[in-house]
Amino acid sequence: MKAFETEAIRAQMERSHNLEHSAPIYMTSSFVFEDAEDMRASFSEEKERNIYSRYSNPNTSELIEKVAKMEGVEDGVAFASGMSAIYTTFAALLSSGDHIVSCRAVFGSTHTLYTQFFPKWGIEHSYFDPGDFNTLEAAITPRTKILYVESPTNPGVSVLDLKRLGEVAKKHHLLYIVDNCFATPYLQQPAQFGADLIIHSSTKLMDGQGRVLGGITVGTKELIRSIYLFARITGTALSPFNAWVLSKSLETLAVRVDRHCQNALELATRLEGHKNVSWVRYPFLPSHPQYELAKAQMKMGGSIVAFEIAGGLEKGRQFIDAIKLCSLSANLGDTRSIVTHPASTTHSKLSTAERLQVEITDGMIRLSVGLEHVDDMWDDLNQALNSL
Numbered sequence: 001m002k003a004f005e006t007e008a009i010r011a012q013m014e015r016s017h018n019l020e021h022s023a024p025i026y027m028t029s030s031f032v033f034e035d036a037e038d039m040r041a042s043f044s045e046e047k048e049r050n051i052y053s054r055y056s057n058p059n060t061s062e063l064i065e066k067v068a069k070m071e072g073v074e075d076g077v078a079f080a081s082g083m084s085a086i087y088t089t090f091a092a093l094l095s096s097g098d099h100i101v102s103c104r105a106v107f108g109s110t111h112t113l114y115t116q117f118f119p120k121w122g123i124e125h126s127y128f129d130p131g132d133f134n135t136l137e138a139a140i141t142p143r144t145k146i147l148y149v150e151s152p153t154n155p156g157v158s159v160l161d162l163k164r165l166g167e168v169a170k171k172h173h174l175l176y177i178v179d180n181c182f183a184t185p186y187l188q189q190p191a192q193f194g195a196d197l198i199i200h201s202s203t204k205l206m207d208g209q210g211r212v213l214g215g216i217t218v219g220t221k222e223l224i225r226s227i228y229l230f231a232r233i234t235g236t237a238l239s240p241f242n243a244w245v246l247s248k249s250l251e252t253l254a255v256r257v258d259r260h261c262q263n264a265l266e267l268a269t270r271l272e273g274h275k276n277v278s279w280v281r282y283p284f285l286p287s288h289p290q291y292e293l294a295k296a297q298m299k300m301g302g303s304i305v306a307f308e309i310a311g312g313l314e315k316g317r318q319f320i321d322a323i324k325l326c327s328l329s330a331n332l333g334d335t336r337s338i339v340t341h342p343a344s345t346t347h348s349k350l351s352t353a354e355r356l357q358v359e360i361t362d363g364m365i366r367l368s369v370g371l372e373h374v375d376d377m378w379d380d381l382n383q384a385l386n387s388l
């Protein structure tokens with residue numbers, strides 16, 4: 001195993017007879033057999049080879065190998081989107097009657113899976129408060145099979161104690177699954193804290209340029225095998241083109257994330273000093289409640305900053321309207337900085353009290369810090385704040 005940056009560049013498929021330097025794209029739905037014996041051996045899995053791109057393809061295999069190496073685990077399955085990775089992982093591993101324990105501040109669509117779809121298949125869930133481990137122990141029942149968390153969380157950027165969660169999972173024989181999308185394997189590797197499976201929406205920082213959807217689950221060979229057998233039948237495959245884009249993007253993940261984090265820390269610090277900002281949350285700001293934990297388990301603080309505009313809902317909307325450079329968009333982890341106002345958009349259907357459970361206050365802005373020059377980003381945020 002070479003260093004992270006080296007694997008991200010050199011974990012590459014074998015060259016074809018053309019001796020290309022950069023990996024080609026295999027836009028083919030199927031592969032041919034030499035003869036009847038080759039066909040028999042391939043279908044019986046005596047031979048490991050590509051048969052049909054719903055099963056495997058050189059570009060998706062390259063991406064999987066790369067991400068598995070970056071996360072320090074054995075194997076993986078690539079999916080058409082992050083939600084496809086999350087849904088398929090749960091569906092492959094759970095049976096009717098099983099139970100999930102999860103932190104409350106999960107990605108919105110994951111919450112919707114738990115609450116609107118899993119109950120019809122008899123799969124239940126309970127939320128625990130990551131700040132109080134007694135609530136976790138209390139939520140675990142004999143039917144609990146999975147402990148599922150995200151860290152840092154969306155959009156409140158809370159940091160969960162991944163090591164301690166791993167110890168609880170081990171004690172109760174639970175499968176420990178971490179959605180590592182916000183951190184990327186460059187900033188934190190949950191397998192080091194005992195995670196059995198790590199899930200990514202590759203749509204975010206892995207692509208990092210707002211071009212393609214993708215998802216991936218990586219972990220132990222045995223668990224990945226069960227997920228793969230379900231995935232190849234249910235047709236959740238990532239396209240070879242998107243796999244190629246994502247594999248190329250990973251070559252620059254370390255340098256991009258370094259700059260995202262530098263910019264984010266600088267903007268978080270400047271925002272903290274502005275009179276129209278009530279508070280700022282960023283894992284590597286000393287004022288963050290889990291600052292010490294963040295320092296211990298992450299390399300840097302990530303690309304997301306949350307802050308509260310003094311004056312609540314209306315001022316939050318006014319701030320968004322005054323923004324000129326940053327994009328108003330639902331995505332995150334892009335070269336382009338993006339601002340959102342969760343209380344009036346993604347979480348507008350919740351009551352104020354329900355929003356607080358997921359760490360969203362009325363004037364809260366989620367800033368996904370991009371790669372523009374930090375002074376230009378600051379000029380934009382500063383003029384919007386001064387206009388209030």
Ligand SMILES: *Cc1c(COP(=O)(O)O)cnc(C)c1O
Nearest residue numbers: 081082083084107181201203214
């Ligand atoms: C975006 C996101 C997802 C879902 O990924 P898609 O690629 O949009 O399906 C899951 N988890 C987190 C933390 C995300 O930010």
